[in-house]
Amino acid sequence: MELLEFARGPVLTFAITVFIAGITYRVFSLFLMWRTKDSSAGRKRSRSAFASAVREVIRRLWPQAVYQQRTMFELVNGYVFHIGLAIIVFLLAPHIVFIKDLVGLSWPALPNNVVYAVSIITMVSLIAALVMRIANPPQRLISTFDDWFSWIVTFLPVLTGVIATSHLGARYETLLALHILSVALLLIWIPFGKLMHFFLVFVTRSQTGAHLSHRGAQL
Amino acid sequence: MRDSAAPCLSEMSTGMASSVLAEIGRMLDTLAGSDEPGSIDLRSLPLSDADRAQLEELLGRGEVSAELALAGDSEVWETTYPGVWWIRHRGAGGKIASEVISVCRIPEILMTHPADIEAAASRLREKLETTDV
Amino acid sequence: MSDKKTLGEMLTERGVSRRSFLKYASYTASILALPPTAATAIAQGIANARRQSVIWLSFQECTGCTESITRAHAPSIEDLIFDFISLDYHHTLQNASGHLAEEARMQAMKDNAGEYIVIVDGSVPLKDDGIYSTIAGITNLQMLEETCRDAFAVISVGSCATFGGIPGANPNPTGAVPVSDIITDKPVINISGCPPIPEAMTGTIAYLLSFGSVPELDHLGRPKAFFGEAIHDRCYRRPFYERGMFAKSFDDEGARQGWCLFEVGCKGPVSYNACATLKWNGGVSFPIQSGHGCLGCSEPGFWDMGGFYKPLSTAKGDPLQWAGGAAVAGAAIGAASAAIARNKRNKVMKEGK
Numbered sequence: 001m002e003l004l005e006f007a008r009g010p011v012l013t014f015a016i017t018v019f020i021a022g023i024t025y026r027v028f029s030l031f032l033m034w035r036t037k038d039s040s041a042g043r044k045r046s047r048s049a050f051a052s053a054v055r056e057v058i059r060r061l062w063p064q065a066v067y068q069q070r071t072m073f074e075l076v077n078g079y080v081f082h083i084g085l086a087i088i089v090f091l092l093a094p095h096i097v098f099i100k101d102l103v104g105l106s107w108p109a110l111p112n113n114v115v116y117a118v119s120i121i122t123m124v125s126l127i128a129a130l131v132m133r134i135a136n137p138p139q140r141l142i143s144t145f146d147d148w149f150s151w152i153v154t155f156l157p158v159l160t161g162v163i164a165t166s167h168l169g170a171r172y173e174t175l176l177a178l179h180i181l182s183v184a185l186l187l188i189w190i191p192f193g194k195l196m197h198f199f200l201v202f203v204t205r206s207q208t209g210a211h212l213s214h215r216g217a218q219l
Numbered sequence: 220m221r222d223s224a225a226p227c228l229s230e231m232s233t234g235m236a237s238s239v240l241a242e243i244g245r246m247l248d249t250l251a252g253s254d255e256p257g258s259i260d261l262r263s264l265p266l267s268d269a270d271r272a273q274l275e276e277l278l279g280r281g282e283v284s285a286e287l288a289l290a291g292d293s294e295v296w297e298t299t300y301p302g303v304w305w306i307r308h309r310g311a312g313g314k315i316a317s318e319v320i321s322v323c324r325i326p327e328i329l330m331t332h333p334a335d336i337e338a339a340a341s342r343l344r345e346k347l348e349t350t351d352v
Numbered sequence: 353m354s355d356k357k358t359l360g361e362m363l364t365e366r367g368v369s370r371r372s373f374l375k376y377a378s379y380t381a382s383i384l385a386l387p388p389t390a391a392t393a394i395a396q397g398i399a400n401a402r403r404q405s406v407i408w409l410s411f412q413e414c415t416g417c418t419e420s421i422t423r424a425h426a427p428s429i430e431d432l433i434f435d436f437i438s439l440d441y442h443h444t445l446q447n448a449s450g451h452l453a454e455e456a457r458m459q460a461m462k463d464n465a466g467e468y469i470v471i472v473d474g475s476v477p478l479k480d481d482g483i484y485s486t487i488a489g490i491t492n493l494q495m496l497e498e499t500c501r502d503a504f505a506v507i508s509v510g511s512c513a514t515f516g517g518i519p520g521a522n523p524n525p526t527g528a529v530p531v532s533d534i535i536t537d538k539p540v541i542n543i544s545g546c547p548p549i550p551e552a553m554t555g556t557i558a559y560l561l562s563f564g565s566v567p568e569l570d571h572l573g574r575p576k577a578f579f580g581e582a583i584h585d586r587c588y589r590r591p592f593y594e595r596g597m598f599a600k601s602f603d604d605e606g607a608r609q610g611w612c613l614f615e616v617g618c619k620g621p622v623s624y625n626a627c628a629t630l631k632w633n634g635g636v637s638f639p640i641q642s643g644h645g646c647l648g649c650s651e652p653g654f655w656d657m658g659g660f661y662k663p664l665s666t667a668k669g670d671p672l673q674w675a676g677g678a679a680v681a682g683a684a685i686g687a688a689s690a691a692i693a694r695n696k697r698n699k700v701m702k703e704g705k
Binding site: 257258259260262263287289290293306308310311312314316317319321327328332334335338 | 364634
C-alpha cells in the first residue's frame with residue numbers, strides 16, 4: 001500500500017510537473033529560435049503556405065506508391081500501435097476517471113476486456129517494431145539511446161497495465177503502483193526524447209510543406 | 220432487504236450444482252470401496268441461491284431426517300442417495316451458519332459422544348439417588 | 353480464573369453436549385475456510401482446552417471493535433466463543449473499576465503466565481513519552497509491555513492497533529504506532545478493519561484455542577483465512593467492472609441498477625478482507641451491497657489514501673499543484689535558450705563581416 005501511495009502522490013506530481021515544464025521548454029525554445037529570413041522571391045505557387053502545410057500533413061499519412069511495397073509492414077504496424085496506445089490511454093474507464101479528476105473532462109469508455117485485448121495487440125505490435133529495428137542492420141546502426149529508451153518507456157506502461165489487470169505475480173496494489181511508476185517514467189522522458197513527436201509531428205510536417213512549396217516543389 | 224430492481228447474481232444458475240454432484244459421486248465410490256467418508260462445505264463454494272436450491276432438489280430427501288435442538292436449530296437428512304447426508308446448522312436469527320454435505324454411513328453429529336454418555340450415566344444415577352420412582 | 357477443568361468437562365456440567373461443540377466446530381471450520389473434516393479436530397481441540405484467559409487492552413480507540421465483537425444476537429452457536437474464554441480484563445465490559453480492575457489484570461497475568469492471550473484495540477502514542485493516553489497512572493506503552501511480557505500470543509484488533517488507524521493518520525499528533533512496532537518477541541496476529549468483522553476475531557481465537565498455534569498469516573500479519581482475497585475479487589458487482597458499467601454518482605441510474613462503484617471511489621481492488629463473503633450483521637449485507645464503495649478500512653493508512661470518494665486510478669493530492677510554475681519555468685528556460693542561441697548567432701554574423 002505504501003508504494004502505491006508513494007506512486008499516486010509525490011511521484012505522479014513530480015512527473016506531471018516535469019512533463020509540463022519540459023513541454024513548454026521545448027515549445028518555447030523551438031518557436032523563439034531564430035529563423036533565417038528567406039529573401040528569395042520564391043517560385044510561383046498554386047496554393048498558399050497554409051494550404052501547402054495542411055496538404056503535406058495529409059500527404060504524409062500514407063507513403064507514395066513507390067515506397068508502399070517496401071514499407072507496408074512498418075506502416076501498418078506503426079498505425080496499429082499508435083491507434084492501440086490511443087485507445088488504451090483514452091478509452092479505458094480507470095484512465096478516463098484519472099483524466100476527469102485532473103482536468104474535468106470525461107467521455108464514454110470501452111469495456112475493460114475490449115481494452116485488454118487492444119493492449120495485447122499493441123504489445124505484440126510494439127515488439128514487432130523492436131524486432132524490425134534489431135533485425136534490419138542499417139536501422140540498427142542508426143539507432144541511438146533515444147530510440148531504445150523511448151521504446152522501453154512506451155512498452156512498460158502497457159506491460160504493467162496488462163499485468164495489473166490480470167493480477168499476475170504480485171498483489172494488485174503493488175502491480176498498480178508499478179504501472180503508475182512506469183507512466184511517471186514515460187511522462188518524464190517524453191519532452192526530452194523523440195517521443196516529443198506526439199506534439200511536434202504535425203508542426204514539423206507543416207513547416208516542411210510550407211518550405212517546399214515556397215521552393216516550388218511539386219508535391 | 221435487497222433492492223428488487225438491482226440485478227443480483229444470486230438469482231442466476233451457474234451450473235455449479237452439477238459439478239458438486241460429480242464430486243459427491245466420487246466420494247460415494249470411495250465410501251463404497253474403502254469406507255472412507257468425505258464432505259463438502261457448501262458455504263466455501265461460490266454457489267448462488269439458485270444453485271443451492273437446484274442441488275437440494277436434485278438430491279431430494281430420503282428415508283431419514285432429524286431435527287437437532289442445540290444452540291439454534293439444526294437439520295440433518297439423508298438424501299435420496301443413501302450415504303449422502305445434508306447437514307444444515309442454523310445460527311443467530313435462524314440464518315444458516317454452516318451447510319455441509321457429508322458422505323458417510325452416519326454423520327458424526329448424530330452419534331452420541333462418549334463424554335455425553337458418561338455424563339448421562341452419572342446424571343441418571345444422581346436422579347435415582349435423590350428421587351423415588 | 354483458576355479453573356483447571358477442560359472446556360469439555362466444564363460445559364458438559366452445564367448441559368452443553370459435545371454435539372454443540374461439533375456444530376460450533378463445523379461453523380468455525382467453514383469461516384476459517386478449513387476442510388469440513390477439520391471440524392472433528394477443532395471440536396476435540398476445544399473440548400480438551402482449558403478456558404482461555406484473555407486480557408483486553410484498550411488504548412487510543414473508539415470502542416467500535418468491542419461493539420463489533422459483542423453485537424447482540426439471540427444466544428446461538430456464534431456466541432459459544434464467549435463460553436470458551438475468560439475475559440479477565442476489559443475496561444468497558446468489566447464490573448470492577450479503579451485499582452480492583454488493575455488487580456484483576458495482575459491476577460490473571462500471574463495465574464496464567466505464558467498461556468494468556470492479550471487482545472489490543474487502539475494505537476499506542478509514543479510522542480512526548482506517551483503522555484497522550486494513560487490508564488491507571490501508566491502510559492499505554494508501559495501497560496502494553498508489562499502485560500505482553502508473559503503472554504502466549506497477542507492479537508491486535510482493529511486498524512488502530514494493527515496499523516495506527518485514525519490516531520496514526522496524518523499528521524499523527526500523538527506519534528501513534530501499531531502494536532507490532534512494540535511487541536516483537538512473540539506472535540502478533542493482526543485483525544484489521546474499522547471495525548473488524550466479528551467472525552474474523554472470534555474465528556481466530558477459536559483457531560488458537562483448538563490448535564494451540566497461530567493460523568497462517570499474510571505479509572501484514574493477518575490470518576489468510578479472512579484477509580487472503582481482495583474485496584474486488586469476491587464482489588458480486590465485479591462483472592459490471594469488467595463490462596465497464598459504472599455508477600457515476602450515488603443517485604444515477606447506474607447506482608440504482610447496482611453497477612460497479614469504482615468511479616465513486618470504491619477501494620475494493622486494494623482491500624483485503626472477508627466482507628464480500630462473510631458480510632456483516634450476521635450475513636445481512638456489506639458496504640458495497642448497501643450501495644457505498646469500500647473505504648479500504650482494513651488496509652494500512654486507509655485514512656490517508658487520498659479521499660474516500662476519489663477513484664483509485666486518480667492521482668493522490670493535487671498533481672497539478674506546480675503546473676503553473678512548471679509552465680512558466682519551462683517557458684522562461686525555453687525563451688532564454690532561444691535568446692542565447694540568437695545572440696550567439698548574431699555575434700558570429702557580425703564577426704563574419
